[in-house]
Every structure is written in C-alpha cells, then in structure tokens.
Amino acid sequence: MSAIIQSGQAGIGLAGLVGRRVRLGLIRDRILLFAVLVGGWEVLSHTVVDPLWISRPSLIAERLVALAASGELWRNTQRTLLEAVLGLALAFAVGVPLGIAMARYKYGHAVAEPFIMALHSLPRVALAPLFIIWFGIDLFSKVMMAFSTVLFIFMLNVHEGLKTIDRDLLDLLRTMRAPRLYVTRKVLLPWIVPWLIASLKIGVGLALIGAVVGELIGSSAGLGWYIEKSAGRLDTTGVFAGLVLLMGIAVAGNLVVARIERRFSSWRPS
Amino acid sequence: MSPIVALRPEQPADPVSVVQPKIAIRHLSVDYPSPDGLPVRVLQDVSLDVAPGEFVAVVGPSGCGKSTLLRVLSGLLDPASGTAAIDGRGVADASDRIGFMFQRDTLLPWASVEDNILIGAELGPRRVDRARLGELIAFLKLKGFEKHRPHELSGGMRQRVSLGRLLAYEPEIFLMDEPFGALDSQTKAAMGRELLRIWSAHQRAVLFVTHDIEEAVTLADRVIVLSARPGRIRLDVQVDLDRPRDPKTLRRDPRFLSLVERVWGALDLQADL
Structure with a gap:
C-alpha cells in the first residue's frame, strides 16, 4: 500500500543542481530540446506525414491564437480547470475525514476494507456514463468524476500516514x-501534511483525467469537449490545440503543488 | 483538588505525609497479549513504595517488565491484578502531573526546540513566559539552538530538549524509562549530573528505569532489581552514599563498588543470553 505514496519530483528538477551557470545551461538545453522536437514535428508534417494525421506546430499555434481571440480558449480551459479544482477540493474535504475515521475506527475499517478496495480498483472512467445520467451533462457530473478519481488517494494516504x-x-x-x-492540532494534523502533499501531487493529474473523461463522454463545454468535437471532424489541429492546453493546466498544477510543498516540508517522516 | 504547585522544593514532610507513600504498588501483575493469543505475564506480584522526594532506580534484564511498571503508573497500561496508586488514589484519578521520559526522544520533528519545550508548558500548570523559557534553555545548554529542529541536533541535545519539555510541564513525579540509554557514556554521565541537580533542587519522587547498574547506584537512593520475565523484585537495596555525589570520585569509593557488586550479584544474567 505504500506504493500509493509517490515522492517523485514535481516537474522542475533543478533542485539537485547547484550553481547559476549550471542552471542557465540547463534552461538553455531544455529550450534547445523543445526546439528540436517541435522543429522535427514541423519538418515531418511538411515532408513525410500528411498533416491530416499529425497536424503541424505552426497550425496549432495559429489555432490557439484564433481560439484565444474568439474567447473559446478561455471558456473551455476555465471550465475544465474549474471541474478539476472543484473535484480535487471535494475529494480533499471528504477524503481526509474519511482517512482519519479509517485510522480511528479500526474495526469499522476492517469491515469496510474489502469494499473500499473494490471501489478503489474499479476503473473510475467507467463511471462516467452513470454520472452523466445521475448528475447531468453540465459541470456537476465532471466535478463528481474528478472527485471519484481522487477521493481514494486522499483516504488511503491519510490512513497510511x-x-x-x-x-x-x-x-x-x-x-x-x-x-x-x-493532540489533533499539535500532532495528527502536522503529521499528515507530507501525505497530503503526496496526495495532491498525484491528485492534480487524476482530477484532470476525471474531468476530461467526463467531458469526452458527454458535455457541452471544456477542453475534453473541444477535443472530442474536433476529432469528430477529423480536425487534428483542434485536437492538438486541446491537448496543448490540457498539458498547460497540468504543468501549472504541478508548479502550484511544488510551491506548496516547498512551503510546508523540510520535515518528512522516513 | 491539589493546589497548583510551581516546580519548587516541597515543604519539609510532616509526619502524616511520611506515612503515605507518593507511589504505592501492591501485588501488581501485568500481562501482555502474545501472538498466539495467550497472555504472557511480564510482571508478577510486585509491591513497591516510593516516598515523596525519593529517587528509586529499577534495573533488570531485558524484557523483565521494567518499562511496563512505568507504563502502568502513567496510566498507559492496565494491570491484570493488583493496584498502583499515587498519593493513595488510583493512577487514573491521580491529580499529580506525571513527567514521563522515554529512551527515544519523542519530540515533534517539525517543531523548533522552543516549540517542543513549550508543549510541556502548555499542558503544565502555568504559562511559561519568554524569560523563563530563556532560563530553561540556558540551563539545558541549548542557547543558540532555540529555532533548530530536532533533526539538526545531536542525540544528547535532543534528550535535553525532552528534559526541557518535561521540566516545563513541572511534573510532581518523574517516570524515566532509560532516558539516557541511547547516549554515549560521557553525555550520559553529564545528563545524570544534570538530573541530580534538578532533583536535589526540587525533591520530586523519581522512578528511574535503566540497565546500567553504575548509573543506578550513582543516581538513586534505592535500587530495585527485577528478575527475568515474569519480573519479580529480587533485591531492594538502600544506597547510603552521601550527596551531592560526584561520579568521578564515587567510582573509587569502596561502598559504591560493593553496592554495584551486590546489584550485579542479584541480576539474573542468564536471561540476557
């Protein structure tokens, strides 16, 4: 069960390297790698592969600009972001007390454990059709999708902690x-902080998955909806534009968690 | 209700309080559950009195129930039979503050030295102001480390922080479970000296568990030797060495040596093999 706690680095990875010169060199090389990858893609789409399949970085950039101008970019990004953040917040609000209760009421936990694990093992994406029936095609069903994918992470990590x-x-x-x-205020709560941060790290990505899967199945807005709509018209440029925006949300989310982590940690249970 | 007492010397004992021991243990037996479900007896029919202000050391082989005795007295563990009382009342109802100290420093890993010590004050009888906290930190030779966290300190310093928290709590009884057991011998001797200094100033009852016989004889008024499991009292010997004691000269004192010899003799050495 300890595998739940992933202590992987959230993105940056500059921490281990010291010295201004090393860092500047690193940033330069990263930009270089980015340029090579994007440039290679661009060249490929002009020569070997039809852009119908892989689109083209320049086309994607154009599309992003057009979407931004029409206001669609912000509308869809904001929608997906809102669904993921609400789902994450709800999972935190419900999962942490449940995790505490699991640790507190050992017998109750022993009774419930097989069922908790069964629900935890259920691929949550399969719930999407049901959630759309239950909670409608709008925001709420996606919030619940994000919530259901992240809930167990908080529950199990807090319990483990x-x-x-x-x-x-x-x-x-x-x-x-x-x-x-x-005791709760002075010991229990500070003790679980590293576990909460670990949960957040995993939860950010999972909440996004939940929200987007919900949107793919049935929705009227959001990046998943935009991707689905574009794919239906074989508009790969639209699909990639949606993916770029999703990646942007995920990276931003990781940066926020990394900042939270830096503020709270320097203490970690071994 | 007992009055709120600051950590200061107790009044000279009147004849009535001499009759009533601070700690009274009567026919105490304690069982632990074992993996196969049958209870294992760790303490067997132990009776022991500790007078107010008395320093009693308990030695014995590993697993003989030394720590169990302290856990019963602090209310963490219920005995199978017999009673443990403090000032004539069961440990659960006792109003005395009990200062427990473990071999491991049980500090909050995320909290500074100051904040760890303040835990004792917050749970103790009175607030500790800045000035008194400073005094305590100076007394424990922790000046300059107020903002450090436990993982930045040496083992000896961490135990001094534990001791600081204990003192800020102003306990009326000290229950110490090999508090210096994890320290090197020099640090251990220094900590023992500090403990005696505190004890002689405040005259609280101390029950001090250790596996170090010389430490026991150096510090205590009385040494109790427990047998191997299930622990029974094999020897209860008065240490009539003059105080204040200097560990350095004490080591050559023939009375000290013969006491150490006696305690060694009573120890069930087979149990540790």
Missing part, C-alpha cells in the same frame, strides 16, 4: 493528559 504515527509521542501526550483536540 496516521498508521505510521509515532506511538511513543502519542503515549507521552497521554501521560501529560493532553486533550484530544490538542
């Missing part, structure tokens, strides 16, 4: 007759 808590520390506070609220 609380299971590894230092028993001696809790015993010590008991001998000092610390009120329960005091």
